[in-house]
Amino acid sequence: MSTLTLPTEAVVIAYDEKDGLGTLRTSQGVEVRFGASACTDFVPEQGMSVWLVETKPDPLGRGERAKVVNRTGHVEKDRLAQIWEEHAASDACYEREVALLEALGLPGEAIEPSDYETLSPEQRVRLAEGVMELRRTSRLFEEAFTALTELDPTLLHPYLGELSHQHEVEALAWTDAPSSALAPLMDALRMDWHPQQYVSVKDPVAAAALALARSGRDGALRVLEAWVGALDEGARLEALTWLRRADVVPRTSGKLVRNFTPACLEVLPEEPREDEAPVARGTLWRPIPDATCMKCGNSLVDALHLDGDGAALGLPWPARLPTCLTCLSEGGTVHVELSPDGALRSMGADRTSKFPQQPTAPRTQTLDFVPGRTWRSIMMSDGERLHRLGGAPSWVEYPEAPPCPRCREPMHAVGQVRDDDCLFSDTGMLYGVACEGCRIVTTFSQ
Numbered sequence: 001m002s003t004l005t006l007p008t009e010a011v012v013i014a015y016d017e018k019d020g021l022g023t024l025r026t027s028q029g030v031e032v033r034f035g036a037s038a039c040t041d042f043v044p045e046q047g048m049s050v051w052l053v054e055t056k057p058d059p060l061g062r063g064e065r066a067k068v069v070n071r072t073g074h075v076e077k078d079r080l081a082q083i084w085e086e087h088a089a090s091d092a093c094y095e096r097e098v099a100l101l102e103a104l105g106l107p108g109e110a111i112e113p114s115d116y117e118t119l120s121p122e123q124r125v126r127l128a129e130g131v132m133e134l135r136r137t138s139r140l141f142e143e144a145f146t147a148l149t150e151l152d153p154t155l156l157h158p159y160l161g162e163l164s165h166q167h168e169v170e171a172l173a174w175t176d177a178p179s180s181a182l183a184p185l186m187d188a189l190r191m192d193w194h195p196q197q198y199v200s201v202k203d204p205v206a207a208a209a210l211a212l213a214r215s216g217r218d219g220a221l222r223v224l225e226a227w228v229g230a231l232d233e234g235a236r237l238e239a240l241t242w243l244r245r246a247d248v249v250p251r252t253s254g255k256l257v258r259n260f261t262p263a264c265l266e267v268l269p270e271e272p273r274e275d276e277a278p279v280a281r282g283t284l285w286r287p288i289p290d291a292t293c294m295k296c297g298n299s300l301v302d303a304l305h306l307d308g309d310g311a312a313l314g315l316p317w318p319a320r321l322p323t324c325l326t327c328l329s330e331g332g333t334v335h336v337e338l339s340p341d342g343a344l345r346s347m348g349a350d351r352t353s354k355f356p357q358q359p360t361a362p363r364t365q366t367l368d369f370v371p372g373r374t375w376r377s378i379m380m381s382d383g384e385r386l387h388r389l390g391g392a393p394s395w396v397e398y399p400e401a402p403p404c405p406r407c408r409e410p411m412h413a414v415g416q417v418r419d420d421d422c423l424f425s426d427t428g429m430l431y432g433v434a435c436e437g438c439r440i441v442t443t444f445s446q
């Protein structure tokens, strides 16, 4: 028990920076030793006016020693106690998150990203409610939140009023957002916008533009067009690069469009769940007879190929990804033209490096497709499920949108193939885009 009345004002009368020890003299003239670790909000210096808030017995039996010293006089915990309390609070949040998952029949701590897909529609609604409740009372359960936006962003639309589009995870909730939620974002667009060097959602104008683009709503895209058109040239280029994060790109007329189709098929994993019935079949790394690359002379191959009619399944044309593996592995952007009679003609490749590569042709594999998620980020996805046709691309690096080599219009996303064996990238992905009008498919990797 301290003999002092605390908190009390004091002055640092001695301090040794080297060993982090010093002495205070209180306003009643009592001298108390202190260590730097007791000082919660300042670095001690001789002559400083401070507050002695709490003491403890000196470990060497020389009276009392300072436990908490600060510059405000507010009673607070010492730093170690603060750290313990923060840990305890974080553990409590984590336990609430695990309890939420277990209440929905999910394996709590051992959850895998694909487990979220097993939830029924009613359970998904309950998960959204639970995630929002946690956000209000402790913190955002980011993993479950991201999984919900990928499963079905409409689950989070009832909560847009309390979410922040300037928070990089919460902003995902504006994916496919209803027009009724967009008016405040439209008001936030400023024609005199001049971006910082690194555009981010911390910039309120950029955040509003990205949320509008993520909504994909026609009205939102028209307002963004007017905004982009009114910007000065430097800002306009920055804005268009930024909007690609939402896979929104300009046509040569200036019209903004989403360059992907929502329908999506993903390759069934090697160990499928019981309730997963294939809806289509396909082939991975399917050789294309009598077709060689105009640039390098090697044989062309379909990285992924749907057997059957892609259009009937809502997939983007042409539901296959013909490429030259050699040019692709040299960093090239490979162009192939498909004639209406099914014949295929190489148009060569751009951007290939000077260093020739000799990639080994991967094993041809037949596979089954199941309905996939339109939105799937790399972080939350099971690797083996990333081969896909349709949907929005899961970019490894920055979103790319190469124009059609013939008409210069933006090409739409066709599909992607994960590079499981580092054949053409460093653990990256092959992406395919196409211009149906010109019948050209372009592939590249990240």
Ligand SMILES: [Zn+2]
Pocket: 293, 294, 295, 296, 297, 298, 324, 325, 326, 327, 328, 349
């Ligand atoms: Zn080639």
Ligand SMILES: [Zn+2]
Pocket: 404, 405, 406, 407, 408, 409, 435, 436, 437, 438, 439, 440
């Ligand atoms: Zn074209």
